[in-house]
Amino acid sequence: MTFVSHTIDTAPDKARPIIEATTRKFGYVPEPVARMAESPELLSTFLAGVAVFDRSTLTEVEREVVVMTMATRVECHYCVAMHTPKLPGDVAEPLRSGKPLDDARLEVLRQFTTAVLATSGGVSEEDLAAFLASGFTHRNALDVVLGVGTYTLSTFANRLTDAPLDAEFEPYRWDPHHTGRSATG
Template identity: 30%
Template sequence: MSRLPLITTEIADDEQNALLTELKRQLGRVPNLYAALANSPAALRGYLELRHALAGGVLGARLREQLALLIAAENGCDYCVAAHTMRAGRMGFDEREISDTRDARSDDPHTDAVLRLARDILRTRGRIDDAALAAARAAGVSDAEIGDITGHIALNVLSNYFNHIAAPELDFPAAAPTEGSKMNQAWRDAARVELAEGYTLFDREGQPARTVQDARISIEGGFLHIRVADDADIQIVSAPGVALVTYRAE
């Protein structure tokens, strides 16, 4: 049980409600961590504004996600590790890439250098030595990237530390082990999947949609996993976002 109350639209004041409404528009729902952070609208707004600013920085979406996962792992934040493991999987990372990210490793030399630098900054509280900085620059990490990396550390330390304080209930699938066999999902054919109001997924044309036809689905840990085509990424929707699933006759 969360040590801080989870703010919902039913009990939120006007300022909290505006923030929660925007989160739901962006994510389809309000994760428990953000609902707890809404106890301080200033902190939640600051987090969202910094995240928005950094999304326009020099680091790509995949690398930003890897930084979030690495930082959560370094800080021992089970909630954020679970959330970013799920997101990394949706972005196409396989189990080994996720495990390597948590250990600050990558087959790509530039990504490897970014992750190692971020870990050094975390572990030294910013007091990295000249050799660590020189190694990152030798691998092509720019000064702008160094600034963005530090910004992402600040962003994710905020969410990690707040999670330690609030201890909200995990509302993402628990992170898979970094070693061992891959989990097997039981997939079924669905003739139609319809989401609740405010939730969307991407259809075969890559367009946001509330309803898709002829998809493959799997239900695990209170989440619906959806693949709209054989070569499409798996999309994940929480149980409250699912209005109707019609299975194809077997």
């Protein structure tokens, strides 16, 4: 059964202020928000988590590496497309195609995020030591967990609701089953 893409008129009462704020911010209601609005609690928790993650100790690019690593692993086509333009091409393209990053520090972050996901947080001492040796801190490690937890909500919800890609992100369409996974084709 298809999930409803809510509008301000069809959304549950508690979701309406969120949809109004999102419309002011983006100029439209992104499909994931329209579909998550069915559960105002999920939507508000996710958006609050994003705001907290944005204040974490990771830089903007580092946060995007965590998000893209998470999104490609769980095959969330929407998140990959939405987050691709937030990164330089030399970072976005390898993440989209599952290849190592040229930037050594960001590659350690990608590997650590992958380890957190693969072990449900039970990373090995070696993985944590490599992360710390590259200049990251214990707090940064916990902020990776914060990002994974926050974006688990959206990636799982987007997949469950089969949120279609909005036109704004069509140039960054990603197919996890297509070799290359390029933003351009």
